[in-house]
Amino acid sequence: MEIKSTAFENNEKIPSKYTCDGENISPPLSFSNIPENTKSLVLICEDPDAPNGTWIHWTVWNIDPSTTEVPENEIPTNGSEGMTSFGFRRYGGPCPPSGEHRYFFKLFALDSTINLDTGCNSVDLYISMDGRILDQAELVGKYTKI
Numbered sequence: 001m002e003i004k005s006t007a008f009e010n011n012e013k014i015p016s017k018y019t020c021d022g023e024n025i026s027p028p029l030s031f032s033n034i035p036e037n038t039k040s041l042v043l044i045c046e047d048p049d050a051p052n053g054t055w056i057h058w059t060v061w062n063i064d065p066s067t068t069e070v071p072e073n074e075i076p077t078n079g080s081e082g083m084t085s086f087g088f089r090r091y092g093g094p095c096p097p098s099g100e101h102r103y104f105f106k107l108f109a110l111d112s113t114i115n116l117d118t119g120c121n122s123v124d125l126y127i128s129m130d131g132r133i134l135d136q137a138e139l140v141g142k143y144t145k146i
Contacts, residue, residue, distance in 0.1 A: 001137040003107040014141035020095035025073035038065040038109040049101040056085045094143035105139040
């Protein structure tokens with residue numbers, strides 16, 4: 001399974017457009033090699049380098065497993081967005097207080113859909129995925145506040 005972006009390469013700089021220094025919109029993403037028996041996909045974007053622990057930038061679940069492209073500033077097909085560390089239910093771009101941070105766009109293929117309220121957080125989402133993950137992939141982008 002694979003997740004990529006036309007906006008940046010793995011382990012490379014995320015363009016300012018997709019951060020709080022720019023338009024703060026989600027980058028374009030593409031998914032490939034999804035396992036055949038996948039019932040739903042989950043996308044989580046998180047910053048493990050945040051000063052007070054991992055910062056959640058985006059959570060989306062119940063994404064249609066036939067999804068191959070997610071245009072910038074769009075929610076993946078059939079996806080439900082959950083609460084981020086910013087306190088809202090939408091993408092929040094990189095906005096580190098200082099230094100370079102890494103942003104992990106994690107894609108999970110599940111053997112079922114998830115029944116969660118959109119007010120849930122990433123902990124609830126990770127718990128609900130337990131035992132349901134068929135495969136996973138990640139794309140890492142880097143950003144330093146300007």
